[in-house]
C-alpha cells in the first residue's frame with residue numbers, strides 16, 4: 414500500500430488564465446491513497462524515525478493535526494503496525510476524523526466552534542505532548558520534524574521530470590510549510606532562479622508581518638511562522654482572502670474539473686495572479702493539495718453555498 418504513494422498526474426489548466434498569461438500547471442495530489450499529499454510526509458516521518466532508531470517496533474505514535482496529516486499517519490501506521498494517538502479539533506472536516514478512526518487511530522477532539530483560532534494549534538500541541546509523556550509515545554511533531562520535508566522532495570523531482578526541467582515559479586499554501594519547503598528546495602537546487610511564492614490567508618497574514626487571526630482555510634495559516642521555514646527558502650508571500658479562496662475552490666470544480674478545498678483555491682488564486690504578472694512564455698506550478706471528497710459533509714459544496 415505504501416508503494417501507492419506519489420507519482421501523481423500533473424496537468425495544465427489552460428482555461429484558468431488569459432491567453433497572454435503564463436502557463437499554469439497543477440499537481441493532482443488527491444490521487445494519493447488517502448486523497449492528500451500528506452501521505453508523502455507521513456511515510457517520511459515514520460521511515461525517518463525508524464532509520465534513526467527513534468521509533469521502536471510497536472511504540473505508540475502521537476500527533477496533533479488538522480486531520481490531513483492524521484489521516485495519512487493513520488494510514489501509514491496501519492500499514493506498518495504502530496498504534497496511533499491523535500489530537501485534533503471539530504474545527505476541521507469531520508470526514509478526516511472518520512478516516513483516522515477507519516484506519517484504527519485513537520482520536521481526541523478539542524472543541525472549537527469558532528473555527529481555526531490562534532490558540533487552537535498551540536492547545537492541540539500541548540495536549541499531544543501530555544499524551545507522549547502518559548504513554549511513552551513517539552511524537553512525530555509535524556511542525557518541528559525535518560523528516561517531513563524529505564517527504565516532499567519526491568514531489569519536487571516529479572515536477573521537474575514531468576515538465577522536462579522547465580519551471581519559472583512555484584506557489585503553495587503554507588501550514589507546516591513542508592510541501593513548500595520540500596518542493597521549493599528541490600526546484601531551487603535544479604533551477605536557482607525559480608520564484609518560490611508562499612501563500613497564506615489574508616485574515617491571518619503572519620508571514621506578511623500581520624497579526625494572527627481566525628480564518629477557515631483549513632490546512633494552513635496556523636497563526637505563527639512555521640519553525641522550519643527559513644528566510645532564504647521563500648522569495649515572496651501572497652495573501653489570499655478566504656472568500657476568494659472558497660470562491661475559487663467552487664469555480665475550479667464547476668468550471669475546470671479541479672475538485673479540492675480552498676487551500677487549493679488559494680493556490681489557484683496565487684497562480685493566476687502570478688500568471689498575469691509573469692506573462693506569456695513563463696510556467697507556473699502549483700498543487701491540488703487533496704480531494705474534494707474530504708469536504709462533502711461541510712458547507713463548501715452544499716447547495717446553499
Ligand SMILES: Cc1ncc(COP(=O)(O)O)c(C=O)c1O
Pocket residue numbers: 479481482586587588589590591592593631632633674676677702703
Ligand atoms: C488541506 C491542506 N491544505 C494545505 C496544507 C498545508 O500544507 P503544509 O503543511 O505542507 O504547509 C495542509 C496541511 O495540513 C492541508 O491539510
